[in-house]
Amino acid sequence: MNPDITRERENATFDVEKLTHILDGGIEKTKRRREIESLVISDPDFQSEDLNFLSRSERYDAAVKKSAQMILKLREYGISDPEEIYCYKSCVHRGRSEPLDLHLGMFLPTLLNQASPEQMETFFIPAWNLEIIGTYAQTEMGHGTHLRGLETTATYDPATQEFVMNSPTITSIKWWPGGLGKTSNYAIVLAQLHTQGKCHGLQAFIVPLRSMNTHIPLPGVVVGDIGPKFGFDEVDNGYLKLENVRIPRDHMLMKYAKVEADGTYVKPPSAKLTYGTMVFIRSMIVGEAAHALAKSCTIAIRYSSVRHQSEIRPGEPEPQIMDYQTQQYKLFPLLATAYAYKFVGQYMNQVYHRITGDISQGDFSELPELHALSAGLKAFTTWTASAGIEVCRMACGGHGYSRCSALPDIYVNFVPTCTYEGENTVMMLQTARFLIKSYRQASAGHQLSGIVSYLNESERSLQPQSVSSRPTVVNVNDLASLVDAYKLRAAKLVELAAKSIQQELQKRVSQEDAWNNSAIDLVRASDAHCHYVVVKLFAAKLGEIGDTGVHSVLSTLALLYALQGIQQHSGDFLQTGLLSVPQLSQVSQRLKELLAQLRPNAVALVDAFDYRDEMLNSVLGRYDGNVYEHMFEWARRSPLNKTEVHESYHKYLKPLQAKL
């Protein structure tokens, strides 16, 4: 054990294990998680060469191998709880995406939710047994966010009782679905349904892609891998071009909408049913943001405790780089953010499960709010986490660029969350739509409930004259007071956005153009709303924590989180009169004090995330802090070192020397 990191652990003021239980959601959950991790880590079938040393095709190959074994072992161990499957799967693939992700996460669930009983009979067991390996083909080359724009067609032919599936244009080629390129032999394809001469919009169709025996693509199916990406080497994201592919009528998913034998279209009873899945996935992504940032902080903070560099005081030994104020200022607010997002993720999960109960009983009343919240928080957390991972990486200096640090991998695997499942700016504007609607309701005298109820207060207290004359009451040492400040900032920025729309309308532009011409303000309002929610939830979490030591350190983190946000957005707080200039200086001063206060607990706080070395897979983030010897050992295994002399010497350099 590196003596620096040992000393850090000795200096901690709280019980790390207790904090781990809080993060896991209870001592039992910690125990079970560790059991599953041990199961995978000790399994010789899941050992493999470092993925960084493999080509893309080899990485894909290794991932398919692991996924196949995983399916067998899950059955062998009888792991069937979705959360436990997720945990096992994350361990096997070390948090990376894998070729069967969409089969497990989209194909099977879509069958469960949208297949008729007869379709379940036909497809579910073969899919469960991986005879059918499926994916979910929605996005097209020219169409992402805007589902109505999808061009793939399914035209019903009553003569044969078949749908004729087509990709009529180059932009209509399905593009991006995971597992589509090489792994899947089936896909659920989203296509515009045409029957009896009319288009009935998007429907889902089960389309066989490859021979069940030979895996060779079927006639009319042009399918393949979309090529290398920024990360995601293990996944065969694919393309699919359909050329008059005929599928039987019963291959349209018919639990809700139907096409009868003669081609008559029968509408589904409600359009809200698919809403829930999106909310669920976006809530999960908030948890992923916490996870990615927590891993990055673990690596950067442990490394900062063992790395010595430069000098603070001349003549003394080189200090740990964590002693530099600038290093603390880079890392500790991100550590606080990781904790904040962990708690937001827990909250989203709870709310989702509560509301799911309501939905199954036909009560959709809370869904719009949750939908808006999950959209905005998905964008808010993934943007800050992505940028934060890179800050952590660069805080490790040169070694952060080595793949042995794991940080490049964490970044490329996480950053796509900013784009998939709803592009972030679009998500922010969806949240804004809800906020503006709520603001208008409040202005019209309606009493709002839920998380936007502050817009009622603001309607009363935030009149222009009152803003500027209101005394600044923020207490920079009191978290409740800061939560209030964030709330008023959000209220004010929602109001500003609404007013911008109003001003645009007065210029006689259309409602839609007024919206677009105010989009910068709308995104800013959503951002402030989400920030308020995060600070509020962090503060609320503190109320649940009994242990004094843990409570104390988390309170410091929460205060740091809130104050750093104020410093970063000081313009907003000054502009809205929520903070005075002298108070802003207090904020800066207090922030520095909090950094110093957190310093002794920094390593313990990342230890509490409880990432085993095998899961973190980072030489810089090793628990024992013995970084350098392992970095050397790792480098020597690099493929370029397999021979002492690379063949390019004989091929190019030696002949060149002869010529010059």
Added chain:
Amino acid sequence: MNPDITRERENATFDVEKLTHILDGGIEKTKRRREIESLVISDPDFQSEDLNFLSRSERYDAAVKKSAQMILKLREYGISDPEEIYCYKSCVHRGRSEPLDLHLGMFLPTLLNQASPEQMETFFIPAWNLEIIGTYAQTEMGHGTHLRGLETTATYDPATQEFVMNSPTITSIKWWPGGLGKTSNYAIVLAQLHTQGKCHGLQAFIVPLRSMNTHIPLPGVVVGDIGPKFGFDEVDNGYLKLENVRIPRDHMLMKYAKVEADGTYVKPPSAKLTYGTMVFIRSMIVGEAAHALAKSCTIAIRYSSVRHQSEIRPGEPEPQIMDYQTQQYKLFPLLATAYAYKFVGQYMNQVYHRITGDISQGDFSELPELHALSAGLKAFTTWTASAGIEVCRMACGGHGYSRCSALPDIYVNFVPTCTYEGENTVMMLQTARFLIKSYRQASAGHQLSGIVSYLNESERSLQPQSVSSRPTVVNVNDLASLVDAYKLRAAKLVELAAKSIQQELQKRVSQEDAWNNSAIDLVRASDAHCHYVVVKLFAAKLGEIGDTGVHSVLSTLALLYALQGIQQHSGDFLQTGLLSVPQLSQVSQRLKELLAQLRPNAVALVDAFDYRDEMLNSVLGRYDGNVYEHMFEWARRSPLNKTEVHESYHKYLKPLQAKL
């Protein structure tokens, strides 16, 4: 040609070609650059498969091949001007780093600058003819920024008149030098010189690493590749462990410092001589920042003009995504930044060449200021450009993640500039040191010259009482007024940082601890200083431009750049009383107007950067805008598509299906 992008070009209000000449530095330079580009692009020896489809070892192999050919062709064509060599090399390697970079950029120049005439005789011609392929080994595994901390030793043995080179610890292993792993057979090694029982600090030694005949490492030399990184696949960054490697006395570079036969150490006449190279490289990096951002903007803006998505007005066709205000707000300020950095790069280059003349005549007076400026601007521009590349990438939605967009490559190849040649935070603190020193001189009544002379003004005009009572005079439509506001902000933040140090000293902490405890404020002050310099140089450039159309569009860009910076840092401008709350609303409003105003010129402005498709190498950024068909064509060539059925199907999936 895609009709959307044709229409964009038709709508431009200025002469693109004229702007290209300004960017290149004159019509003749544009012409010569294009000649060199054509030379490379039409050369069949430089055609190769898409690097994205190759393994790392194959990419290294391809790079060595091209570099070898490049050396031959440069001689064949008689290209010898350093700028032209740089241009040719960039074309050959499409802006990527390559295995001979350090041979050409560090080994040969170091010989030229630091070798004695006898050493030149021995080493230069073999190195010029690539018999000797050299690198520059400075950084060690445990030591980067802090050169005094380097541990490698060179101990003089007068008995044999040799130096004994050693890597005494694991942390002393040389780590990162480009070309060290497999390519080089020599290195200039930085090591602590020990002679006659005393350490005389760092000296440079010429160390043979590999046999000149077989390329096999020599006895005592442990050398290899450090393994895969975030990008830089073409470069064999290496490690080097020296175990009692003996080199003759005349292998220490002896133009300045010397060790005599008996071991007597002779000091060099001046320590400032190596200063210049650092300044030069950092100035070059500012140009690279402009370049990377310009390429990213070209891709994102062209793609935004041909990509259609969602709807602004219901019922109308999907709009070009560049019509969304949020998209404009992401991209146009970055476009303005790219232009700003182009002009800053030109300025730095001019200043460097001017000062180099002075230095060669023994006049070092301007060097400290240039050193401070180049350090800060290197950090300022690389941070913003790195983040900006990612914004451009994400503004392309899903396809920005595909390697065919080129954006992932631009990012991973550029982002290391934040770390190498001086870690950015360290750079900012170096600039801060100069600013604080200048501030103290001004406070003591000295008249400052050069770029920091504003600290004299501030000393007079920025007394606490005058700040708060000073009328806000900023005119948000007048660039000169905005330059002034940036200047006063910088002055105020330098003052705040100086006061923070003062306050710390009053707590009786040491000077060094006071500095560290104020580091956040110091970085902030440097940042504001650099921002001021950039705005000022952009405004100054406008004065040189005669063409009305070009002048008009660049003025809009400059105003956008200045106003967006104010909006982003509105807290600073409010806090220092330079802007009032109503003015801030004016800034927001004006920004939106400028976005709309730039919209018709956006494509023309990126066209003016004049990147040929072969150089940009981006499907999304194609000049003709025909994105989708070429994306499909690219994907089909992906290695995973070489066979219809990937071997993993037969190895894992089929056997699994049999078991379930």
